[in-house]
Amino acid sequence: MKDKRNQKLVIDSKLLEHVASLAKITVNEGEVKKYVVQLEEIIEYFRQLDKIDTLNIIPTYQVIDNTTNVLREDVIESSLSQKEALAQAKRTHKGYFLVEGVLNER
Template structure:
């Protein structure tokens, strides 16, 4: 009996956020798998973490900024585009992203 429930709507919403077009079969499959995985994660709910700070970085580096000076440019425009599948006038040529009307 699975205690963590995820609705198919939630799976669809997550898929949309992740930019996936999933079939009904895949939605169903991921629903089951995510429920099973999350069920195993429920043990975390029992840990006392009220006064614990979160860890996002382990070696203590904070705000690594370089000097605000112009840097050596690593790639020229030509180099950046050298292996692009499609270019036009020095730019990447990509498919339209706005619907035509």
């Protein structure tokens, strides 16, 4: 058995900041500190699964009974109007959603 104190931590602040940025979550210094400790504890708890033999076990990602497609008749139904679809947006322009620029250089 490995001594718990010698086990390398799974998450450090650098990795946490990287993961947060992938998920477009901005974290400040205090949050990084706090989350690293909390997530490390949670991930440590997950370790109990390591000892279960799952070699020939098929993973389960959903629990519905049928896995065939459900299709509907190809008929036109009412949907949101353009006005309704845009109504909740903070910024619109000529009937479009306005977003931050994605490309910086021309």
